[in-house]
Amino acid sequence: MIQISVIIPMYNVAQFLNKCIASVYQQNLEEDSFEVILVDDQSPDDSKTIAANLIQNHSNARIISHPVNKGLGGARNTGILNASGKYLVFWDADDWFLPGMLAQLFDVAEKYAVDVLEFGAQGIGEKNKIVYTESLSSDKIYNGIDYYKKYRYMDSACNKLYNRSFLLQNGLLFVERLYIEDYEFNTRVFYVAQKVFGIKLIAAQFYQSPDSITRNVDNRRSAKMRDDIAKVMKLVLDFFKKQPNKETKQVSEYFEQRLSYLTATLFFQLFKSRARYIAFENLKSELIKNDIFFINHRIYDLKKELFRNLFLKHFYLFRICRYI
Template sequence: MNISFIIPVYNVEKYIGKAMMSIIDDNWGKYKYEIIVVDDESPDNSITVVKEIKTRHPDSIIKIISQKNKGLGGARNTGLENAEGDYIFFLDSDDYILKNTFRNLLELAYEKQLDVLEFGAIRVDEEYKQIDEIFINTTNNNIYTGEHYVNIINFANSACNKIYNREFLIRQNILFIERVYIEDAPFNVEVFAKASNVMAIDLIAVAYLQNASSITRNKRTSAYLLKFIKDSILVTNRIKNLAAFYIDSNSENTIKKKVAFFVTGILWMILKGNGLDKLQKKELLTQLKENGLFPYYHKTGSLPRTIMLFILNLIGSLRII
């Protein structure tokens, strides 16, 4: 098996068919693929759609795994545990791959014996019209260690624009944090801390759907916002701790910039925090302090955001928040 596509499924009956068929209808040549659908207690007809596709395409290897709700990260971990491909791709159920691209990615990954290969993507609207291009980077056919890579490439937090060597992930015991938002970011920080052979290619290979009904694009309820901020603190603390895995001071500094970037966003959410009362805000600030994230003095990689972090640190130290 050359590549395993891991697709978490939860309430996506409108989109899952396109995601799966983009794989099945591709031209794979000598390469073999499997599709691992992880049903995370989806309440709609998503799995019915998956089973119908599996019946119509008996020549495709489609595995359906059901589990108790573990969130996106937990579903990906389950998929990884059951995968057999040399390489892994985490495909979100409302996204899809582009024609005749993954053969090229696999050819390059095998040729260079890569741990990670990062590539570009497009964003599309709900009529599948292109909005823009994102994550366009290249290492000009050069291979780098993960440490060096983070210093020259502004790598995407997303796990959905990279193929990963499965044996590398298993050997290094790299998994997603379960039942949290933004689980991709610490996953990739750990990946690059431990990877030996990494490349980026400017080939665009996947389309991201900008789903207007997505919870991340709708107005946040106070309960959602509270969980999102708590998860963000957990994830950012994990990234802060992972910075110690980077031996080179420049690469460690790059990861600390990412921490500072996230901390700025967290503080702004707390300060703005519509729907959060004073006690909740105080508890969130206490959680930040206990994790060594507030105050946090470091450049963010963005001058406006660095200035904002300085101001937020000052406001917090004066106990105005």
């Protein structure tokens, strides 16, 4: 039985593949118990050639090539639909496993028969400096909404083991060609999930590239990020409105909190870019028009919560703030 499928999208990641793939084969697992699916998303560099050389002696690894670029979400979907493992791990090529961790994660997932298992991770900056550590454990199995209400782990898809049957049975795939696709995907995942568990085991390290989507200051990419956050808000709201239990307090609070966080994030992005006041007014008008201006729910991110209470509740401060 294939226990775990490791899904690795490839797009301009040639320099990272050696370390990433090598880490997958340091997991105390027999090669016939897991598989590695590398998805070439029409990468313009030599990622595909390098990957082919790295896996040539591993019969459990293969490359699937897209005829057209589908983005990170599309590459992950290809992995989901072609995987055989009981559990899935979504890996970015600039991430790596710590030795022996996959076997431990599989044992925990099997013990509790989870839909989703969250595990700890560290962010690694230049010169191998640890820039953050996320590590916590839940005291028992929860459904997704109750777990989310009690525990704040990571919105990333990369610190989780997902039950493949759970995803397929609930039609849980990523939106293609969209930034912050993890947030939208996990919003649906945690709403549906009945068995979520978290462990403090630090199983992975994520390279914090200065050129990443969330840290890049390029105006074009920043504008796409803001556009895609608004798209995700519409998708989340539309999904919420379709749910038969949307009127219950627990469900409405879950979705409103998710939408409030994105609202604050949108304005915070503008604030950091020192946009003119008219940009804040235009954004507010656009969100109100689309029924996605959510500012009345507490946010668990302390920085964004302060920003919400200070600026979004007192909008005139954007006009008088000397930073914009």
